Amino acid sequence: DKCSLSIFFFQLERTFIAIKPDGVQRGLISEIMSRFERKGFKLVAIKITVPSKDFAQKHYHDLKTRAFFDVLCDVFSSGPVIAMVWEGEGVIKYGRKLIGATDPQKSEPGTIRGDLAVVVGRNIIHGSDGPETAKDEINLWFKPEELVNYSSNAEKWLYGVN
Ligand code: GDP
Ligand code: MG
Numbered sequence: 001d002k003c004s005l006s007i008f009f010f011q012l013e014r015t016f017i018a019i020k021p022d023g024v025q026r027g028l029i030s031e032i033m034s035r036f037e038r039k040g041f042k043l044v045a046i047k048i049t050v051p052s053k054d055f056a057q058k059h060y061h062d063l064k065t066r067a068f069f070d071v072l073c074d075v076f077s078s079g080p081v082i083a084m085v086w087e088g089e090g091v092i093k094y095g096r097k098l099i100g101a102t103d104p105q106k107s108e109p110g111t112i113r114g115d116l117a118v119v120v121g122r123n124i125i126h127g128s129d130g131p132e133t134a135k136d137e138i139n140l141w142f143k144p145e146e147l148v149n150y151s152s153n154a155e156k157w158l159y160g161v162n
Helices: 002-010 021-025 029-039 053-059 069-076 091-099 112-116 131-141 155-159
Strands: 013-019 042-049 081-088 125-127
Touching: 013 029, 013 091, 013 131, 021 029, 021 069, 021 081, 029 042, 029 081, 029 091, 029 112, 053 069, 053 131, 081 091, 081 131, 091 112, 091 125
Parallel strands: none
Antiparallel strands: 013 081, 013 125, 042 081
16 A cells, blocks of 8 residues: 555664653653654654663663763663654654764754753763664664554655655
8 A cells, every 4th residue: 555655665764762861851852752753753662661770781782891881871771761763764864963963062053962962971862873773772672563553644745655
């Protein structure tokens, strides 16, 4: 049908996005989600959870040799996280653009970190940095049945499918 055709033609990708404990505690959940939603990306999975330190270490395993790894995992497991999967054409790369540079001092105004954060250790949001990490992180955080397949009414206007 048209829905699966659109997935075929536009190569809709999925990425893992998390609002970190500092973003949740600062009341920025809806502000952050609205930036992805208004852009035209589609929410296909969401949960609120307090990650254990062990889980945080799994999520950030790529950074285990870095000096800040232990502090990073402590902060990440210090409170509720909003874990999400967003879908759309180019969402992995463009999601990183919406988020902005890792260090909020270097993030452009208009980006999430640029507008809403000040220091690197409290930069409020995580986003997968490429197709492989997106796949791994979605699998780490969600069971396959927690990902919801649906077509949104906006898609034909976003992508121009007739
Ligand atoms: P990201 O993909 O933009 O989130 O950046 P990285 O994957 O390189 O690092 C993961 C997270 O570790 C970042 O979002 C920061 O919260 C934290 N981080 C990165 N570099 C530093 C640093 O130099 N010092 C501290 N304290 N935290 C850092
Ligand atoms: Mg990263």
